[in-house]
Amino acid sequence: METSAAGAGRPGGGGKSGTAKQLNVGGKLFALEASSLSLSLSLDPSPTPTFVDRDPALLSAILSAIRAPSSPPAFPARVLLDEALFYGLHAQLLAALSPPPLLxxxxxxxxxxxxxxxxxxxxxxxxxxxxxxxxxxxxxxxxxxxxxxxxxxxxxxxxxxxxxxxxxxxxxxxxxxxxxxxxxxxxxxxxxxxxxxxxxxxxxxxxxxxxxxxxxxxxxxxxxxxxxxxxxxxxxxxxxxxxTSEPGGSGRSSRFGDPFSDADVDVKQLMLYKVCSKSGDIGAADLRRLDNDPWVYMSSGPKGSGGGHGSVLHCYKSQVFVSRKDGLEVWSRLEEQRDDTCNLPEQRGAKETLDRKGINENSFRSSYVDTEEDSKRGMIEMMEGGGDRLFVTREDMPVVEVWESSRLAGAISLA
Incomplete structure (x- = not known):
């Protein structure tokens, strides 16, 4: 049986402080302080453990994250936060997962x-x-x-x-x-x-x-x-x-009316990226093979067809994050993919093959890493990576969202 005093002394449940409440979660017993649980669980008068038909592994991960905030969680933060709402542990878990206050x-x-x-x-x-x-x-x-x-x-x-x-x-x-x-x-x-x-x-x-x-x-x-x-x-x-300068400058004539709206460099891979303002296409260039027209262009497909007006681009940990009207897109080199990101929904885009540029046509893939609800909060206008997190701000939103970029698992908003 797993025990925890999560939320001791904190308002949130209807039970008395110091009173332990046993839960049978999917066949596994847990003992939690009643005052930390939601009302529906803490006020159950039954003397036997309250049966809860949910995944015990998620509750174990929630309690572990609350007890040891510095340890990486076993599940994505978004999954744990959603599950914590049921038990009334959302506030404690959010505090444990959030970065320390800035001075x-x-x-x-x-x-x-x-x-x-x-x-x-x-x-x-x-x-x-x-x-x-x-x-x-x-x-x-x-x-x-x-x-x-x-x-x-x-x-x-x-x-x-x-x-x-x-x-x-x-x-x-x-x-x-x-x-x-x-x-x-x-x-x-x-x-x-x-x-x-x-x-x-x-x-x-x-x-x-x-x-x-x-x-x-x-x-x-x-x-x-x-x-x-x-x-x-x-x-x-x-x-x-x-x-190089846009519009005008050197390059192919088909791109003269599609100047870039943002650009950044992947220092590790020595790659230069830009997002085109009109088409929304991503241009990639090898810094070791620069010439008058070094770009290989990649299209995001139907979901990213809204163009690149207002888009910002940020390179971090060998990935290219691009803000769009319909969400946060990430481009990755296939050889750099990690196991914890391979289950994301993939949107392969059409790519112009220019092997002489040193960039293979199958080198990249694109994915959207947020949900439709995330994109409804507004378009991302600033991004910065740090550690295993991505910090983003949205237009007309006075908060900073902290994304668990190691798992690309959603956002925690910090007022």
């Missing part, structure tokens, strides 16, 4: 624009980094538009520079390389006037440490659609080694 910082510590560094453990402001140029009085009060993610703790070079985009009020901008030890600027990369779309501030930066490059992209939209650019800068020399 807040006083805005008064960073009243001036720039890059501000904080000590997360101690909760204090360490330093501020500003972009300045004594020879150019226009470089003043520059704000940070984007920051490149730092290399993981096990990377060979953890002292690589911090890369951030700075933009002045009149739109003069650059990528600033900052020493991670001294927190002082050491190099200025790609200074631009910001007077046109092709010189606007990069709103996405990706540090390609293995190649010694930084990927920068900028996208803007208006009455005439999307326009933007992608560039690869050599960090040491500060020179552009590859670039």
């Amino acid at each position: 807040g910082f006083s805005a008064s510590l960073a009243s001036s624009p720039g890059l501000h560094v904080y000590d997360l453990l101690e909760g204090w402001h360490v330093a501020s980094v500003e972009w300045s140029d004594p020879t150019d009085l226009r470089v003043l009060k520059a704000k940070v538009i984007a920051i490149a993610a730092r290399p993981p703790a096990d990377a060979t070079d953890t002292n690589s520079p911090i890369l951030a985009t700075f933009e002045c009020p009149h739109r003069e901008n650059c990528i600033l390389a900052i020493d991670p030890v001294t927190l002082k600027p050491i190099q200025e990369i790609g200074r631009q006037s910001g007077s046109a779309a092709k010189s606007s501030s990069p709103d996405r930066l990706v540090h390609l440490q293995e190649l010694g490059l930084v990927f920068a992209s900028s996208v803007s939209s208006g009455a005439f659609g999307y326009s933007g650019y992608m560039r690869l800068w050599d960090i040491r020399s500060g020179n552009v080694v590859w670039e």
Whole structure:
């Protein structure tokens, strides 16, 4: 018999605090504190264990997750949360599965624009980094538009520079390389006037440490659609080694009216991805085989036929997440598939075969990882991965959803 004091001292049931209630769940006995159970279970007057015709493995997993929040659950979070509603254990389970609260910082510590560094453990402001140029009085009060993610703790070079985009009020901008030890600027990369779309501030930066490059992209939209650019800068020399702009630029004429709405880089696989604003197709390019037209295009099929207007794209753990009007789509390289994602409903798309690009026609598959109810909450407008979780926000929704990305098992909303 499995026992648990889950929910001790917490309101939720009708039983007295400290009173144990026995449940016979599918032939397995459980003893739980009556005050933690739902009213229908806690108020059952029968002296014999209350029989519940449900899966005992799910209740065992719920109790284990409540007792040991740091251990990975045996079932997807969504499945356990739905089951916990029946027993009245939803609040306790949600608290156990949710990440720890984030530390807040006083805005008064960073009243001036720039890059501000904080000590997360101690909760204090360490330093501020500003972009300045004594020879150019226009470089003043520059704000940070984007920051490149730092290399993981096990990377060979953890002292690589911090890369951030700075933009002045009149739109003069650059990528600033900052020493991670001294927190002082050491190099200025790609200074631009910001007077046109092709010189606007990069709103996405990706540090390609293995190649010694930084990927920068900028996208803007208006009455005439999307326009933007992608560039690869050599960090040491500060020179552009590859670039493309849309609409126009190089490439096949059939794609001129379908500029990208977002782009990102898979650092591990050295792959560049974009989502097309009109068709919604996904373009993939091998960073080691870039030329005037490096793209292989993949279509999502009927479910993703709503186009790519407003779509955002995010690469994380060798997967490409794409927000669409009808849900959250994920593209994966077949050789990178893990056993815990192979049971997802698959939507194979039509692919243009260009083996000379180094990308095989059967390299990818697409799946939708959320439900129809999830998509009704609004289109995802921001995504960021961390650990085994994917953090997303939706338009006009003042919450952050935390997705268990290791199992792609649904969302927990945090107000």
